[in-house]
Amino acid sequence: MAAIPGRTPGGMSRRSLLRTSAYAALVTASLSACDVFSTDPEKKDSGKAAGAKGKEAPMLAERVKAGELPPVEERLPENPLVVTPTEQIGVYGGTWRTAITGTGDGPWLHRTIGYEPLLRWTRDWTGTELNLAESITPNADASEFTVQLRKGTRWSDGTPLTTADVDFGYQHVLLNRDLTQGHPAALALGEDPAELEIIDDWSFIVRFTGPNPMFMTNMARHWDGDRLVSFPRHYLEQFHGEFAEDAGSKAKAAGYNTWQEYFNFLGNDWSVLWTNPDLPSLKAWVVIDPIDKGTVGRFERNPYFFKVDPDGSQLPYLDEVRYDIVPDPETMLLRAQNGDFDFHSRHFNSLENKPVLADSQEQGNYSILDYEGTYSTEMLISLNLNHEDEAVREVYSQKDFRVALSHAINREELINAVWQRQGEPHQPAPVAESEYYDEEFAKQFTEYDPEKANQILDDLGYDQRDGEGYRLRPDGERISVTVAVAEDALVTVWVQAMELVTGHWEAVGIKATVDPMPRENFEVKLGDNQFDASVWIGDGGRGDEILAPLWYFPHSLNAGSDYARQWSNWYRTRGQGPEAETEEPPEAPKKQMELYDQLLTEPDEAKRDELFREILQISKEQFYCIGTVRVNSTYAIVSNNLKNVGGPMPEAAAYNTPAPATPEQWYFEG
């Protein structure tokens, strides 16, 4: 029998064994693996390296023996990256089973197998460490960075990675406006693209027009950090119109109108890593069964992966990663309970589902691993300070109005009813674990005090009420807030929570309505500035305070800070954007923008720190948006057989959870 029970976690659990033997009892047929009457899944040999581990996975050793691959020493770089295991040195073999909702679920793929930038986050997210780069050396004023690649690093087809690939990727893909829309922000300073200078086969210089101290941090960010090493020239140039004359006809033959379309489909799209099996890659696992066909995506170990464990054995330990396509989160939850996934932390890992998942830990042979929340608040309410209607804008723009609304929210009730009695009231401010924590900022205006709220609103001159008891503006119009909520976005409980909050606001005489809508409509509405208020999650709580400052001042991250899209656009376009979409901000946010610009070009870390604190101080005074509850709301489920995952880790999009926990050194025990 090919499958060895207990050896491959994907193979046989106790239950599937039982089930299989039930089938076997049903059919008294011969049990040879090749027999059509067999009732055993005929699996590929996943290796029997229980004893000495060796320098490479048994499946690769066999291919070496068969002459299909060069020996492992020739496949590794001269100076491979040595990964220290989280707990202990592992063994080869096994399949990591996980799931995605569909091809639109790219983030989970990027988070699990797509994170190989030049630098990478340390596991505790306090800094960066070397990854694909052997070194990055800034010059004195941090305007020039010399990057040294690991000599002998190879693409997954065995071709060496050299600066020719970097040059091709930068000059002919990233700078080609027909292929790449907009310049990657990390490779530019303001509006000026960086200059690339090739030194030799393994080293190059990235040069900016001025100091860019954030470059190092950016090179550890997913997507930003691997842009320069994502385009295998030897493969892609066959489809590039500037290199191959027949690129156009190839595209036509494949059903595309232009070579650009076809090129992007093959090598310059967000999803190429899992849709194009021919694309050479540098990741630990490469696609063998694309996810856009069928109901499963499969990835196999990259025989040329550039990392080793302390014994010098090539990583990854796990043979395969497979993603079942499960469009419905509830179905995914049931399958998780059943033990169908080895590591997963998406879609169903809500507090609401925790009791259910905790209940079946034994049956499913998994444990729950709590994540450390990095968000300052699970639900952040932005009143539109750039409202189209002058009169409405005047109301929303008063800080005291926002303070009153904040006091009117019964956060205890939210905690009980929506967040399963977990968490604490919190404003959009750095959290306790952050070096920028300021308790006053985090807790200001969070106590539930409807009387105070009423008092403030009366004092603002909104003491007149209409027949239904709602407060009126001085001009006699009713004050109302319609809150746009993306119902299918990151947090699924927003609609519920906002229903409660609108109740609280109505209690102090503010007419409030929840407007749940699909995420697309939400984006359109905010983009067109046709909204009163909106709801999102509080980025920048810890770890990404500087990277994601959009709740501290109008910043252009995502599509801009929701409370002031127009000011954000103004900042992004330096006031040059179309009038309909930009607006010059008042003094305070403008000051913050200046400080942030300074920060971006300040080489001295202590000074940067100080500048950021100054920005935070202003946002504390301005109180742009209203926070609700901070809670550690997510967790992962981890198979009891999967080792080296380690303890709690931060959860944040910028951190790319769980990639910094280095899945390439995870392994299955027993």
Add this chain to the structure above:
Amino acid sequence: MLGYLARRLLYVIPTLLAISVVVFLIINLPPGDFATSLVAYRRQQGIAVGPEEVEQIRAAYGLDEPIYVQYWYWISDLLFRFDLGVSFEFNRPVADMISERLPATLLLAAAALLFTWFFAFPIGIYAAVRQYSIGDYLATTIGFLGLATPNFLLALILMYLAYRWFEYVPAGICSPDWCDASWNLGKLLDALGHLWLPVVVLGTAGMAGLIRILRANLLDELRKPYVVAARARGVPERRLLVKYPLRVAMNPFISTVGWVLPGLFAGDIIVGQLLGLPTIGPLLLGALRQQDMYLAGSLIMVISVLTVIGTLISDLLLAWTDPRVRLGHGGSS
């Protein structure tokens, strides 16, 4: 007969054309277009997209053209080159995507249809022969239970029960151990262990309607003079039933195929989405949500064509078995 066929075929063409127009309009009805979906998706990834880029995307996909121009691109490719277009979201030819999923869809539809027939037939006959008996009431109630329970709820509950009692989740079409395995008896059993769920959910939804029709038709037939006469002559009840009335009452089984199909496809949208089946339904739902025009439009056209063909076949079968239909006695005697 040939004239009838020609007449019917002639109606098919304008019907399909009209459907294509309506479908295209409907897809474009919701606010926004694929570019906005794409922007939303990008934002989810934390990638900033400016208004200029949105315009660029729009131009790249031809979304900046008037809607009738977009329609013309689509329909002319479809008509003259049999080209279903390229999916915006997947960046792949729609035809490929459909051909990957069509077999499973048809298999599921056929299985559900057979399931419906298999149970509706005896229940319907029993309910007619023993009209107003407890059995009649019971059969009717059970039939309606399937119809009245929303598909998504029924599927989730069945899935939950399977997980609790049999310790596996019958989602998808195979369990992880078997998906990559080559076909053998075990894989077949595994597939059956998954397929029963969508078949039951889809099948029960359509059962009640069929039971009702069969019952009503059979009751009418049984009351006809020829049956009464046969009974008077002492023909045994069983033969009496099987000889003619049943054959006539069977007609709805043929004639409903065309109208049951769209119901099955619609059910597939929900059940397929919940269970993650490799069928057309979930693909269509995604395409509609993303406003992936060509994909959604072409998928709906394929479903419509299948429906129209199904109807055509069932009409032809009917015309073949029942001369009254053929001669165009549309109404009644």
Add this chain to the structure above:
Amino acid sequence: MTVQTTDPLPGGGGPAEPGDAAADGTADDGPGRPARNGARRASASQARLVWWSFRRHKLAMAGAVVTVFFLLVVIFAEFLAPFSTSKLDSDYTYAPPQVPKFSFSEGLYVEGYAWEQDEDLRIHYTPDPEQKISLEFFVRGEEYELFGLIPMDRHLLGPSDPDAMVYLLGSDRVGRDQLSRLIHATRISLSVGLVGVVLAFALGVVLGGISGYFGGRTDTVIQRFIEFVMAVPTLPLWLGMTAAIPVEIGPVRRYFLISLILSLLAWTTLAREVRGRFLMLRQEDFVTSAWLDGASRKGVMFRHMLPSFTSHLIAALTLSIPGVILAETALSWLGLGMRPPVVSLGVLMNDATSVRVIDQAPWLLLPGLVVVVVVLALNFVGDGLRDAADPYRT
């Protein structure tokens, strides 16, 4: 009368449409039932005859009783529900149903909950005999306007203390009373069904009538049109149209539009039905007499022909309501039907479609049962009506 077999099962899909054309035959009382009291029958009005016949159909009677009950719920929802849909006590999330008890000292009461939360966040509730929440009939509670007109604050049954919460059917995930939500949801869903079907009815009767009465080319055109509408896959159509409803319009208008959209696709069944009837009646003697008597076309159609098959129409009507209710449910599940804060059965069932509910709060599946009961009741009524529609037949 013959079986009209060309009329296929209508209701080109959606989440299954139970209504089938009456044209495919009317089930009757079974062969050989002797006529009761011939003289009385001969002189009775049609309505009375139908009623007599209907009464014999036990299941239909039961269905009628249930239907009337639900209609009462629709009309008096605010009075029957102990609370509004949004009132909650966040201390009791996913609390199980409380059983009303009676004692002579306390009167009618329920026991409050004692609860503790385990480390997996699950909350365990146990009845606490120490806490007695007394209940009263016609109790004062939240204010509302009956029929949108009469201000009232009396509720059929509720806690004596207006601030207390009572969960006779358990609570939902934020601590709202499931009974109250169920009652309000039933109102919304049934009235969407009714409004939708009435609109469909109007369309169906007019188009079907024209088609059936005039016949010929008109008939062909309308028939082709109906076939075309039926061939368009319904669910995508609904999806597209409901997604196109502007988000900023209020819940009331949204509700009306959804009814309208659902009806737009439900009328075909009725149109076919009406047409079949007209075709049949065209040759009847009384129509010819009316015609010879100089009645106008319109007069003949609407004064003479239509009334003669009213009960068939009502039957078809009752049979198509469930389809609309189920369609609304499916749309809600796909996130395109009614939206919170409006509660419909679809919204409730959508909330209940979660493993947490099935596993730990099964009482929240009750809306599913309500749909089943409503659909069954309406179908039985429809069946009974149809069977009774030809009272002279034996």
